[in-house]
Amino acid sequence: MSLEVRHPARPGCMLTLHGDADAMAFQCTGCMETGKGPRYTSGDHVLHTYCALATPTLQHPLVEGIMELRLVAPTGGDAVRCDACYDAVRGFHYHSSTSGVDLHPGCAKMPRSITLRGGTIFDLRTEVSHRCTSCKAMEGFYRPWFYRSENNPDQRMYLHVKCIKEIQDAGDDDEVRMMVRLQERAGRNVRLERRVCKTLVIMVRIVFRLLIGDPTPILTEGVNAIVSMAMQ
Incomplete structure (x- = not known):
């Protein structure tokens, strides 16, 4: 990543990369979502790396049409939610006029496919007819995007993009404590x-660390992450 970049919404403002993966949490002043790890800063401006490096347009493999980066979120009756995680859109986001899909910059960067050590493959999907293994919810009419394991149809695992974000935001990435949080979400x-x-x-660790640009999980877990999207 570049050490300095121009602020996407303020061309005269140069942002400097601070690359400590273990730095304290922050609120991104671009997408207004919580962040951890490396970030770009300048004065009061603090941005996720993927928000600071967001391109004007994006072709996402799961979305019909070219997505355009919008720097201001619609409000009031026009307010929207991210189609991947179903959280509110409060700042930077990608929008497709063709399909009406909206994505946070971070959700737009989620790996399309992840292969874990041992060969388990998780593919990102917009729809599945199954409950999330973590929270057991179907989300009613609206269903956030999922990762689904593809190897064994009889023992498939499903994980909301929404759950990945919430589990990671809940605290540190200690394995035991994260397993406790997963069990709590599944219910008594x-x-x-x-x-x-x-x-x-x-999976939670890998997706989060890939988003913040930290290769540690790839090295320690023997992971292949394929991001099949082209920036324009």
Whole structure:
């Protein structure tokens, strides 16, 4: 990543990269979402790396039409939610006029496919007819995007993009504490297998670390992450 870049919304403002992956949490002044790890800063401006480096247009493999970067979120009756995580859009976001899809810059950067050590493959999908393994919710009429394991149809795992963000935002990435959070989300009447919990924890770590530009999980977990999208 470049050490200095121009602010997407303020061309006269230069942002400087601060690359400490373990730095304190912050609120991005671009997308207005919580952030951790490396960030670009200048005075009161603090941006996720993917917000600071956001391109004017994006061709996403799961979205019809070219997506355009919008720097201001619609408000009032025109307010929208991110189609991937279903959180409110409060700042920078990508919008497709063709399909009406809106994505946070971070959600737009989610890897299309992830292969874990041992060969388990998770693909990002916009729709699945199954409950999330983590929270057990179907989300009613609106269903956030999922990662779905593809290897064994009889033992598939499903994980909301929404759940990945919420589990990571809840605290540190200690494996035991993350497994406890996963079990709490599943509910008292559901007992997740340790194997399933461990796999989901690895997924949460990988997606988050890839987004902030930290290669550690790729090196430690033997992961191949394929981001099949082209920036324009």
